[in-house]
Amino acid sequence: MSLPASLTRSLDRFYEYLRSERELSLHTQQNYKRQLTTVAEQLLELGVSDWHALDAGWVRQVASKGMRDGLKASSLAMRLSALRSFLDYLVHQGELKANPAKGVSAPRKSRPLPKNLDVDEMDQLLSVDENDPLSVRDRAMMELMYGAGLRLSELVGLNVKDISLSKGDLRVIGKGDKERIVPFAGLAREWVGIWLKMRGQLAAPGEPALFVSKLGQRISNRNVQKRMAEWGQKQAVSSHINPHKLRHSFATHMLESSGDLRAVQELLGHANLSTTQIYTHLDFQHLAKVYDQAHPRAKKTK
Structure with missing residues (x-):
């Protein structure tokens, strides 16, 4: 034209x-x-x-x-x-008095939902039976990410003093430097305990980090991502493994079992409930059912 x-x-x-x-x-x-x-x-x-x-x-x-x-x-x-x-x-340039496009915005981009592993795939991934320090460390990291729903930065930032095996809780610093206490139990607790007994074989003297690299210093985000991807291939899991997928699997499985959106929100460290709703792809029918059963004004009166 x-x-x-x-x-x-x-x-x-x-x-x-x-x-x-x-x-x-x-x-x-x-x-x-x-x-x-x-x-x-x-x-x-x-x-x-x-x-x-x-x-x-x-x-x-x-x-x-x-x-x-x-x-x-x-x-x-x-x-x-x-x-x-x-x-x-x-x-x-003085050719227009105001910009007429200022108040016009494009529709929001659709937010892709993160993928999660089903319970059988998680069992397959976490069936690490090697007992060398690096393998034990990796299983402890994966068990803890899945067992406590941690962000990658939270996992990497953990220090030994943040973990209480006796109480079964850990202290993490999340987004916005917000501190929260997160419970962990079962296999996550067991494997963190096994790792703590072997940690001295790798950790440099005075190193505070819970998880360290083979150089003895705090493990990096990139190293965790790389090791988890390698374990996914080694354990023949069909989908690519990354730390976020373990966190999302934790959220999905917790919500499916409990139906308690608020509790999952607290465990994930989300400031807003709307973030948790997207993250766990909670369907509206469940919310409507909870509302109908729980709200005093939702029930029909005779």
């Missing part, structure tokens, strides 16, 4: 600005040009032939057309971002 000069003049000046003043890469410049050319063509189809005539209503129509055309949320966000930057440029 051939665009009128009333639309292309400002666009050409903006492209030159991106090239000479902002010094953006050629790839980024081409992305801007591709997105803005599409916007200009759509506006022309809608009867808008001058940038001065653009208002928030027209911008919303551009966004709506993108959604009708099946554009992904991320692609639509990119298109609106390019338009917003261009209109900011026109405001800065």
